[in-house]
Each structure stands twice: as C-alpha cells, then as structure tokens.
Amino acid sequence: MKIFLDTGNLKEIEALVPLGIVDGVTTNPSLMAKEGGDPRAIIRSICELVQGPVSAEVVATEWQAMVTEGRELAAIDSHVVVKVPFTRDGVRACKVLAGDEIRVNVTLIFSATQALIAAKVGAAYVSPFIGRLDDIASDGMGLVRQIVDIFDAHQFMTEVLVASVRGPMHIVEAARMGADVCTCPVSVVEACFKHPLTDIGLEKFLKDWEKAQASRP
Ligand code: E4P
Numbered sequence: 001m002k003i004f005l006d007t008g009n010l011k012e013i014e015a016l017v018p019l020g021i022v023d024g025v026t027t028n029p030s031l032m033a034k035e036g037g038d039p040r041a042i043i044r045s046i047c048e049l050v051q052g053p054v055s056a057e058v059v060a061t062e063w064q065a066m067v068t069e070g071r072e073l074a075a076i077d078s079h080v081v082v083k084v085p086f087t088r089d090g091v092r093a094c095k096v097l098a099g100d101e102i103r104v105n106v107t108l109i110f111s112a113t114q115a116l117i118a119a120k121v122g123a124a125y126v127s128p129f130i131g132r133l134d135d136i137a138s139d140g141m142g143l144v145r146q147i148v149d150i151f152d153a154h155q156f157m158t159e160v161l162v163a164s165v166r167g168p169m170h171i172v173e174a175a176r177m178g179a180d181v182c183t184c185p186v187s188v189v190e191a192c193f194k195h196p197l198t199d200i201g202l203e204k205f206l207k208d209w210e211k212a213q214a215s216r217p
Helices: 010-019 029-035 039-049 063-076 088-099 112-120 130-135 140-153 168-177 186-192 196-214
Strands: 002-006 024-026 054-057 080-085 104-109 125-128 159-162 181-184
Touching: 002 010, 002 186, 010 039, 010 186, 024 181, 029 039, 039 054, 039 063, 054 104, 063 080, 063 088, 080 088, 088 104, 088 112, 104 112, 112 125, 112 140, 125 140, 130 140, 140 159, 140 168, 168 181, 168 186, 181 186
Parallel strands: 002 024, 002 181, 024 054, 054 080, 080 104, 104 125, 125 159, 159 181
Antiparallel strands: none
8 A cells, every 4th residue: 555645745765765665655735725825836846756656736716717727737747636626516527537548646535425526527536525524523544445445346446545643553554454555644644653562662772772782702
C-alpha cells in the first residue's frame, strides 16, 4: 500500500521524503489556504520534491470551469493529479478530464455508490473520507471495505485512496483491507515511529554495549 502525505507544507514534505516512505502527496483547498502564497507555485515545488502523484484540487464548481482549471493544474507538472469534488459537475468534469488522459482524484466520497459512479467515469483515484465518517458515528473503514470489494468484483482500475486519516490504526486497517493508498497527515506518520518498547530496547542495547566496552582490558 502506498503512503501519501496529506499536506501542502513544503517543510513537512522535505523532512519525510529522505526516509523513502513518501509515495505521493494530497492537498485540498483548506490545506493550501493554510500555507498562504501562490498555490500553483507550491504545487510545482511539491512536485519537485516528490516523484509521485500530487493531488491538486479545483475550486471551480461548474463543470466547464472545473475542466479549464483542471487542465491548468495538470499543465503544472506531469505528477499532478486533478482533484474534483463528488458533485454532478465534478463527475462530468472527471469524465472530460479522464478523456484527456488527465488523472483525476474524486474527493469527498462518503458512500459506495459515489465511489462506483466516480470509477465509471474514469477516476484514477477515489478518496473516501473515513475520519469524517467516524466523527459522526458512521463506519469509515466499513465504507473502504465496500469500495474495495466493488472495485475488485468489477475489475475497476480506479485506486482506493483512504483519506481523512486520524491515526496509525486507520493505516493498519486500510492496508489489511487492500486499499491502494492511505494519505496521512504528518502527525499520523510521526506516530508510527513512536513505540516505547523500541525506545526502551535501544536504550538497553546501547547501555549494555557501553558497559562491555568499559570493562574491556
Ligand atoms: C484528502 O485528500 C483530504 O485532503 C483529507 O484527507 C481530509 O482530511 P480531514 O478530514 O482531516 O480534513
């Protein structure tokens, strides 16, 4: 399963890319607004840092304007994946952009029927927002299971990109279910590096090693 970073922050991306675990990046208008500056310049810089898919979302809401904006975003770099929201206009825009061989990530997916429709119009990715479903006492991971089953049964090439991830257990469950991608805030990736037994174990190894060195003749 691929791991994407869900951020528009260049410093966060720069810090994790050298570890070799970042397969791509997703952004959204809220994340880009947080960064300030020129969003297209930021997307270009992200593409220079990450040799993988970088989702950039349209802010237009009418399908023709979405197509125009999507083509402009795709022209920034060959790594750009155009993100459109799941609306009637978004679906129509996805169909046109996919016809242009532009990869589209259909976002704000909250039901299996939405994912099925997005796959039928050629989406490269669908983004079910599992954390936001969990927040309202719905089963976010259950939705991922439904989408994976449907795509497997009908051999859709569309990848399941698990989004709105809140913690490491979402990564584990997404991987067990056979999701293609999990996009994570940096805080969730950092949490995967923390384990008290690893820290305690390393401390003991190093202490034992030092003791042995000190007692050498
Ligand atoms: C996905 O592409 C979205 O950017 C993101 O995962 C949304 O997450 P949130 O629900 O934490 O805002």
